[in-house]
Structures are given as C-alpha cells and as structure tokens.
Amino acid sequence: MHELSIAQNIIEIVHQSVPADELPDVRAVKLRIGAFAGVVPESLEFCFSALVAETALSNARIQVEHIPFIIQCNTCRQSFSNEHGFVICPNCGGVDTKILSGTELQVDEIELDDVHAEAP
Numbered sequence: 741m742h743e744l745s746i747a748q749n750i751i752e753i754v755h756q757s758v759p760a761d762e763l764p765d766v767r768a769v770k771l772r773i774g775a776f777a778g779v780v781p782e783s784l785e786f787c788f789s790a791l792v793a794e795t796a797l798s799n800a801r802i803q804v805e806h807i808p809f810i811i812q813c814n815t816c817r818q819s820f821s822n823e824h825g826f827v828i829c830p831n832c833g834g835v836d837t838k839i840l841s842g843t844e845l846q847v848d849e850i851e852l853d854d855v856h857a858e859a860p
Contacts, residue, residue, distance in 0.1 A: 743780060746845070747787035753847050754797065763796035768851040774807040774844040776825050781806070809842030 750769060758766060769788075773779050781804045788802050812819045813829035814836040820829065827837045 742778075743783040744787045744791075746779060747784055747791050750788060750802070750847060751791060751797065754800070754850055757850055758852070760796070762852060764799065765852040766797055766800040766850060767853055768801055768803045768849075769847060770803045770805065770849040770851065772805045772807055772844045772846045772848045774842040775809040775823070776842045777845045779845060805848065807841050807844050810840040811837045812840050813837050 750771070754766060754769060755763070771784075773781055773784075781802075785802045785804075788800075792798055792800055808821045809823070809825055810819055810821045811827055811829070813832060813834045815834035816829060816832040818829065818831045819840060820831070822830070825842075827839065828835055829837055
C-alpha cells in the first residue's frame with residue numbers, strides 16, 4: 741500500500757506551501773491522477789484522512805481529477821484514449837507512439853478558506 745507514503749508526501753507539500761498559521765484553513769488539496777499512475781484514489785483519500793486527523797490539517801480533504809490514458813501515434817499523428825494502457829495505435833497499428841497523459845500524480849492546487857480575508 742504505497743498510497744500511505746504518497747499521502748505523507750502530499751502532506752509535506754502542503755506544509756512547504758502553506759504558512760503554519762494557515763494550515764487549519766486548508767480545505768482541499770486538488771490532485772491530478774492519471775489512469776495509469778498506479779494509485780488507487782480511494783486508498784489515497786483514506787490514508788490522507790487518517791494522517792491528518794487531529795492535526796492542523798484535519799479539515800482538509802483530497803479532491804481528485806482523473807486524467808485519462810492518451811497516446812499519440814508518431815506515424816499517423818492521431819491521438820487516442822484507451823482504458824487498457826495499450827500503446828499500439830488502433831488507427832494504423834503503429835508502435836511508434838508516445839504517451840500524452842495518464843501517468844500523472846500531481847498536487848495541482850491547495851484551496852484555503854477565506855477566513856482571513858477582510859470584508860469590503
């Protein structure tokens with residue numbers, strides 16, 4: 741279950757990106773997770789929630805944007821999405837392909853409450 745170590749790394753990123761006095765204001769950590777990143781989003785969410793319980797980040801939740809697996813054929817220049825991770829072009833059968841997306845695991849955004857914002 742490597743999701744636990746990934747959750748720990750996400751928490752480290754939040755601590756490096758948000759001042760300590762604003763950690764309780766973190767509401768969401770938005771992630772981009774590719775279909776073939778090797779991560780089970782539900783397990784990651786569970787691990788994250790367990791690690792932040794009773795900490796300054798206890799109000800924070802993970803929000804996942806699922807990124808499809810997409811390849812581009814260098815022969816016919818077509819792009820395709822598939823659910824199986826095949827890197828053979830379904831259009832021309834070419835094997836000279838490159839992966840455009842689907843392997844991402846990124847912290848995209850950290851969302852904070854606006855509790856410190858001054859009213860106009």
